[in-house]
Amino acid sequence: MKVILILLTALALIACSEGPESPRGFSLPEGNVEAGKAVFISYQCLSCHTLQGVADSNAEQHLPKKVPLGGDVTKIKTYGELVSSIINPSHKIAPGFKREGYIDDDGQSLMRNYNDVMTVNELVDLVAFLQPQYNLKPFNRTNYPKYFP
Known part of the structure; x- marks a missing residue:
């Protein structure tokens, strides 16, 4: 039993090892x-996005419906996620935007x-501007009634 526990611990540590693709050490x-x-504003992000409290009358609309940025979210938008969204926007596309247009x-x-x-x-300044635009709202759990047999 002790040997199995040691082997499982070793496998877990190996699985968690950081390889050359690890983000460890990355910092801007x-x-x-x-x-x-x-x-x-200068990159005309409002041509394709909306952001509450920010307007640009010179921005032409390029998409059928603008992609919203900021607002209430149930999961924090990390620095890394925002950087990735800008430099590799196809990395993670929200389900509602995986369609024509x-x-x-x-x-x-x-x-x-x-x-x-x-x-x-x-890029660093843009992320510093965008990150506080997201407002973390706690996830509302459904309270199911308790049934007793």
Whole structure:
């Protein structure tokens, strides 16, 4: 029994090892929220997105319905998730946007690739601006009645 426990512990540790693809050690500098808002406006993000409290009358609509950013969520939007959404928008597409008008024929996001135009500083500032736009709301559990036989 003791040997099995040791083997299971060893397997668990091996499975959790960090390989070269691990995000361990990845860190970007802190961004500037005001500069991030300027990046959001200058890259015309409102052409495809909505963000409560932010408007741009010069932004043309490029999608059938704009993709909302920010607002109430039941799961925190991490720094890494926001960075990934900008530099690799096809990494994770919300189920409601996996349809015509939001993805191409290969199922990839129609979001423009900004990797060759946006500087790292602009990315960091943009994420610093976007992250506080999400409001974590606790998940409301359903209270089922107790049945007694």
